[in-house]
Amino acid sequence: MPENAVFFLPDEIEVTIPAGQTLLQAALKAGITLRGACGGKGVCGRCRVQVQSGAVTPAGTGKITPEEVAAGWVLACRTVPEGRVTVYIPEASRLTEHRVLLEEREAGVLAAVEGEAAELDPLFRREVLELSAPTLEDNTDDYGRLTWSLQHGRGVGSIWTGCRVLRDLARLLREADWRVAVDLAAVDGWTEIQGVKPAGRGDGAAYGLAVDIGTTTVAVELVNLENGTVSGRAGTYNRQAAFGDDVISRIVYATEVPGGRAELQQAVIETINGLAGELLQMKDLTPHDVRAVVCAGNTTMIHLFLGLDPAYIRLEPYVPLANVPPAVRAGELGLAVYPEAWVHCLPGVASYVGGDITAGIKVTGVAEADPLTLFLDIGTNGEMVLGNREWLVACACSAGPAFEGSGIACGMRAVAGAIEAVRILPGGFEVVYRTVEDAKPLGICGSGLIDALSSLYQAGVIDRGGRFVRGLDTPRFREGAEGPEFVVAWGNETGHGEDIVLTQADLQNLMRAKAAIFAGFRTLLAAVALEVEMVERVFIAGGFGRFINVRDAVAIGMLPDLPVERYTYVGNSSLTGARMALLSRKVWEETKEIARRVTYVELSVGNRFMEEFVSALFLPHTDMSLFPSLQKGT
């Protein structure tokens, strides 16, 4: 099979690829993840690279100007090298962020709920047993003695054990003088004995991974299973982002590109392995110390993670292959942890309401409390659940990844340097902002974008439709390469020396995102024939950053006009839910039960959602009576 070679600059990495593969695939092989919102269709223009030498076959695209073409710029996803080529990848085309997520200060509500579930009973645990030695009168077999003790003394149910563990059990029990530590892994409805060792011979603690697989970002916690503490937390972009921004483009890639499903699976596995590797290294642990994994994610992410065909998720009647996938051995997936460790995925509800949402419901206690509560997770999709201990309904609207910083020119996740709050001062267009960790600004995260949209509208920079008002007397408003834009931070203030701007396209993305969320809420409310005011609590989860300004979110018409004190931001409740399930079989079972209880409302049935969406494409809304607090004054 003929091969081509690509030498990447400034990385100075060379890879060879089979004939016909693109520069995007070459970059992935080189470990460089490029941006790519459209899934390789050549329409988003994010993956531009410069061919500095060698021949390529570029497919035509309108996203690159003739001048750029002359300078060697191409879209990596549409360009096939011929022979050996040298390619320069600018920073702007990379998904380079690999910083470790800061410890999130989660809202008090979580601590309370977590406290409730504090009884440590993790999916992998070590039980220390003191068995009585056999005698002529008590001549039970060794394995029977062990399992009896587990079943009658430690509440273990159905047990299975591999022969590997049993082979030398007899000698071990005697050498250990019948005091042993037994490794127990919970599987679906049964327990596996994964090892037996003499008790107290300096076994390291067992660890687990809680993983939140988001469409845009992946977060991993390393959890000590013996005391329930979090040893470390890390997050980064999902490497699948190179194959498309949203779940639909990923499904298309997985379904229509030969080998695409495997590529996507590998991409997310590598993302998780990278994060887990960092965390393990920091604690001087090895992959074999990780003995259980719990993943939460939307239904598509879980399908791709497990290598399950996601095709029917996007086809009417929108049925996933599995909402409650069985536990899988880590080794089968290629996760770099103890190969026999079981990987559990939190159960989902439907194609667009996954285990990440079930996790959030569990974490916030919505399903166990009386007050009517709205749970809202704003990630790449916007999912929401309404209900209480009596009933639960859910829906999903595709909000897009804007609030995760994707699809926004200067968008980023809520990590150090992200502008998380913005104000435009009255009497001019001066901008003040605050960044995460007070670092020099590098971009804008979700909460900053909400603030910015609200401030720009209040300052008269944009109209009710979210379009720039022309002819403003400020250098911050200018014509950029992609049309009009507003400068939030000047290059001399920023961490990378470049201006941080919001473009017209950014604003339109934000308008659609906020409209989808509000329309979803309205449709859900209509489905159960309740009024807005009856919602007693709102929990907001998602990647906005620590400080979502609820007043601003209401002001732009994203959130319903309810008293601010009813709102609580709960951070990454998907990750928290994964950790809680990892640490408690009871929580795991309760999460499963919640998934069974939720009734899914399909928004694509009927016209209601689309009508609501169109009505919500204004600031705050076409129907101002829905926002009484905004009518009273500022």
Place this chain on the structure above:
Amino acid sequence: MPENAVFFLPDEIEVTIPAGQTLLQAALKAGITLRGACGGKGVCGRCRVQVQSGAVTPAGTGKITPEEVAAGWVLACRTVPEGRVTVYIPEASRLTEHRVLLEEREAGVLAAVEGEAAELDPLFRREVLELSAPTLEDNTDDYGRLTWSLQHGRGVGSIWTGCRVLRDLARLLREADWRVAVDLAAVDGWTEIQGVKPAGRGDGAAYGLAVDIGTTTVAVELVNLENGTVSGRAGTYNRQAAFGDDVISRIVYATEVPGGRAELQQAVIETINGLAGELLQMKDLTPHDVRAVVCAGNTTMIHLFLGLDPAYIRLEPYVPLANVPPAVRAGELGLAVYPEAWVHCLPGVASYVGGDITAGIKVTGVAEADPLTLFLDIGTNGEMVLGNREWLVACACSAGPAFEGSGIACGMRAVAGAIEAVRILPGGFEVVYRTVEDAKPLGICGSGLIDALSSLYQAGVIDRGGRFVRGLDTPRFREGAEGPEFVVAWGNETGHGEDIVLTQADLQNLMRAKAAIFAGFRTLLAAVALEVEMVERVFIAGGFGRFINVRDAVAIGMLPDLPVERYTYVGNSSLTGARMALLSRKVWEETKEIARRVTYVELSVGNRFMEEFVSALFLPHTDMSLFPSLQKGT
């Protein structure tokens, strides 16, 4: 690592072995199983071979005469080659018998019990499901739809499925128009979905193996799991016989010889693979058609089969590693069937009462009936169970393999050519006999040996101690190479042209075997303080042959003096029990429950058994009052 080469004659097979390995190990590698009653200690003299060229390092042994040593004769188990050697293996040193066991005409009782359990619910089965297609109103996920249907429609409990099966389930269900055949394997307390296929697309039937792993012989049945019929049956010597005749010498070999445990495991796996291969070939099936395996065997055999450490079975307090071993994947064991197929071993009671006995109790219905019943399995060990639906007690006595034809100069299993009945005509020493299949005689099987012992005593050839009476006027009595012997069949009558004889050593082996069995029965009866006459039924299982002559067995004092009509011969009830469990989850569970119910009586505790044994070393017994029917007349 230096290697030596051994060229075997007349087979003309050459193998290389690591330095230090013996000719016995070389022969096994060449697929030639040698006899070896002592487990490689160099004391039984069964594995003699002739070195025709090359150098060897023989360890001294008294079993070979100086003349033989001069002619190159050595014991294979004690001889290590140096460089390349040529070795001749005579027929007498081989375990060559590979004939297929005949269909056994089992006693009527079995048919009745089997009929009772006739509800076919095998450990592997295919369920055909007609699922409803999903709609917007019924949008359950595909896997959930499948499992719901199995759990609510087909009585399946806890389910686990590997990702391999799920990966393309969505497309498959739709292409099959929601009519699918689901492969279900029962495991310990849960069910594995092993495959999903469109229904009715010409799947071959699924098969299972029922395996009886005896110390001396192994029998396999190929069973059609869809209709419950037996497609074929085959038996042969257990290749482990090369490592010792009885379970103790096997345990010693497994425990004391480096790598011995693995060698023994491989030997029995190869024995089973050979038999299964024959059966599959006859039916034009492939190993992949075999989807479940149930094995019954004594506790040591099951340990060695699974590779479990058997060391503590023979050490006080005689505790096995596992009486109820977990199910194992066939691939892990190296069984040549579908690699993911589960292999189940019937649960045992104690170190010397294994799953073969539990199987017999289940097959004969002892545990479910009112009459006080004795179940007696005479194989290499003699195991017996006494009881009824209220209680069950069991014991084991090491009878030795004499009744299986091992340890007897002209002994053989009950296959074609085996002398199965013998009479010495009154008024002379003329012998009449009957052989299995009326073939020319090749040896004597268990029932023939019992007859012979009884006849020789009645004809005055032997005394009450089982010793030849000297000076008899018949050419049948003569001095042989190993002392006095009696010719049962002359060379001109036999299939191989050689005389079939019984030696003094044979008679002593038979005396010890019959004494051990009777002593075991007496000790068991004493343990529950019951009288002989209270035993209402006796079931006899084992490898004697089809026609055990109960009168003769009573006459030699092996069986208690009860009316003949209370006795029933039930054949290989271990194999039958394995098949019944393979075909019915209910039987499997009931067999497990029987194993839990049996109380084990350890004969080595106290002096009772040894006293009974010594008293039984006479024909029929020292205490003639125990055999009133013999006192009345002939």
